Amino acid sequence: MNVMEVMVVFVVMLMTFASGEGRIAESGEYSAISCRGHTASILEFGGVGDGKTLNTAAFQRAVNELSKYASDGGAQLFVPAGKWLTGSFNLTSHFTLYLHKQAILLASQDIKSWGMVDPLPSYGHGRDAAGGRYISLIFGTNLTDVVITGENGTIDGQGGVWWQQFHKKKLKYTRPYLIEIMHSHKIQISNLTFLNSPSWNLHPVYSSDIIIKGITILAPVTSPNTDGINPDSCTNTRIEDAYIVSGDDCIAVKSGWDEYGIKYGMPTKQLIIRRLTCISPYSAAIALGSEMSGGIEDVRAEDITAINTESGVRIKTAVGRGGYVRDVYVKGMRLHTMKWVFWMTGNYGSHADSHYDPKALPEIKGINYRDVVAENVTMAARLEGISGDPFTGVCMSNVTIGMAKKAKKYPWTCSEIKGVTSRVVPQPCSLLPDKGQDKQVMCDFPTDTLPIDDLKLQKCSYVKNYL
Structure with a gap:
């Protein structure tokens, strides 16, 4: 074969690949808690990315088949560019789900096709209704070493149909989440965009060693209960570099509901939140509770930006909750257009049932x-403890709050609160005396390292050829 013939063959090969015929190579690099020894594409299991064909069976076949590599380096399932309509599917251990930057998982809008799971034992009750729960789009339980990541690919819950049914009170069961991982260890969710969840977006529960990093969550600000990230009875969790626009709390920290959460007794602890940007006009950037009956402790949040959000950090609890919220550390908040900067509520009255x-x-x-700057604020703080059960050890230092033109006459309301402040403007209520004159106070923020910061990400790669 002469040089000209070689060039002709080469051009034909290029044209073949460009036209979609023959084998196509996809490759890339990403960071993960574990790299995998095997790679497959959803196309190999009958997946069709036309936005119309239902791929639930294809995804489940793929996961089931790839589970055989769990003890042999694990496996990653590559989802190429396309629109992949699917119902719920379950994950397996030592597994990576990887979405191409132009891959979109579309959740099925056929409510009747969604399976059911029991209420969580620490809740004893569905959040929307007394019965069970629709299983989440991506679900896993009793797993180890799971990665859900990509090149900022998209998972779209197509939640409009669920929101309509919820508002019409036609749902018999609690709406699904986009991702729920239960009773699991060593989990990573990163570099993805989540759209229009039927309810909560990401719900790790009863799990440990979790990294959620580099994600975007978007939903209409009027959509019901579209919380961004809800770590629930989890230990050693790191949430960082998140941008969230939602109809509910951007991050809601939880640990069970009333008597069920008290009995289950599994707290959320050792939680890091870093570099969060939140927009949520009707809720909080970070909420602790209201389901906190198993306890919440050692929460460290820093570098928080909230714009047009109802409150910065909110603690929600009530008589009957039991449990605790303690050792919470927040520093470096930048807030613009808020109803309240600080909000603590001891009368958040919703209960699982009448048996609390x-x-x-x-x-x-x-x-x-500490180190909080806020602008265009209607009210600095609403702090309401419980009669006979005051909230104690509240500390605020180096806080400057710029009030809105139509701000409330009294910027602080306080009851059943005990604590101290230093260099806080406007002047706090008398229950939080200013110690700045006689003894400058700097509120605590731990300097030690939590174990989740020792869980380092590796540089991983994939190369996948497929028809």
Whole structure:
């Protein structure tokens, strides 16, 4: 074959690949807690990315087949560019789900096709209704070493049909989440965009060693209960570099509901939140509770930006909750256009059922805020403890709050609160005396390292040829 013939063959090969015929190579690099020894494409399992063909069976076949590599380097399932309509599917251990930057997972809008799971034992009750729950779009339980990542690919919950049914009170069961991982260890969710979840977006529960990083979550600000990230009875969790626009709390920290959460007794602890940007006009950038009956402790949040959000950090609890929220540390908040900067509520009244214990009082203690700048604020703080059960150890230092033109006459309302402040403007209520004159106070923020920061990401790669 002469040079000209070689060139002709080469050109034909290029044209073949460009026309979609023959084998196509996809490759790339990404960061993950674990790299995999095997790669497959959803196309190999009958997947069709036309936005119309239902791929639920293809995804489940792929996961089931790739699970055989769990003890042999694990496996990654590559989802190429396209629109992949699917119902719920379950994950397996030592597994990576990887979405191409132009890949979109579309959740099925056929409500009747969604399976059911029981209420969570620490809740004893569905969040939307007393019965069970629709299974989440991507679901896993009792897993180890799972990565859900990509090149900022998209998972679209197409939640409009669920929101309509919820508002019409036609749902018999609690709406699905986009991702729920239960009773699992070593989980990563990163570099993805989540759109229009039927309800909560990301729900790790009863799990440990979790990294959620580099994600975008978007939903209409009027959509019901579209919380961004809800770590629930989890230990050693790191959430960082998140941009969230939602109809509910951007991050909601939880640990069970009333008597069920008290009995289950599994707290959320060792939680890091860094570099969060939030827009949520009707909710908080970070909420602790209201389901906190198993306890919440050692929460460290820093570098938080909130714009047009109802409150910066909100603690929600009530008589009957029991449990505790303690050792919370927040520093470096930049807030613009807020109803409240600080909000603590001891009368958040929704209960799982009528069997809660009215003697179960929550403990709210050791809540620290420092280095906060806010602008265009209607009210600096609304701090309402419980009669006979005050919230204690509240500390605020180096806080400057610029009030809106139509701000409330009294910027602070306080009851059943004990604590101190230093260099806080406008002047706090008398229950939070200013110690700046006689002894300058700097509220605590831990300097030690939590174990989740020792879980380092590796540089991983994939090369996948497919027809």
